[in-house]
Amino acid sequence: MFNRTPKNMPCLAMFWGPHGPPNTGLAVVQSLADKKAAFRFLGKASVLYANQGSEKIVKKSKRIGTPCKISNKTALVKDMFSSDLEIANFRGTKIQTTSGICGKMSLLEKISCVKGLLNAHLNTKF
Structure with a gap:
């Protein structure tokens, strides 16, 4: 994981x-x-944030979708999920585009004919 991290970009790691x-500051030794x-x-690092009482490690999920309609601060994305149930599980999750724009996922309030929009x-x- 550390070999493929671009220079001066943060990567996530957990230490005991x-x-x-x-x-x-931290020194990584072997x-x-x-x-x-x-x-x-092996390296040097610094603490970005400390999460007290949380020892759970989760894998970062990367999904690719196609925007089908973009307006001001809202985008409709298709082909990222196959059903509305999957979107409901990820409701409120932070997302980030390849250009660095951040946001949150939500399910459409109105019923659409396209599944997984x-x-x-x-x-x-x-």
Whole structure:
């Protein structure tokens, strides 16, 4: 995971240790079995945020959809989900486009003839 992270871009990792406030520096080390050296530095990091009491690790989901209608801060996205039930499970989830525009997912209030049509409320205008 760390090898494919672009330079100066944050990547998510979990470590076991005491909680530290944001911007606390960390040194990533590896103990060596052959005893040529006591340890080796693998990297350096800093704490972005600390989530007290949460030890659950989840995989980031990447889904690809096609916008079929775009207006001001709302976009209708198709081909991301196959049913309305899947969209209901992800309601309120944060989304981010490849260009960096963030928003939230929601289900269409009115009944549509197309299954799996997603309504995305975005934070910035196109």
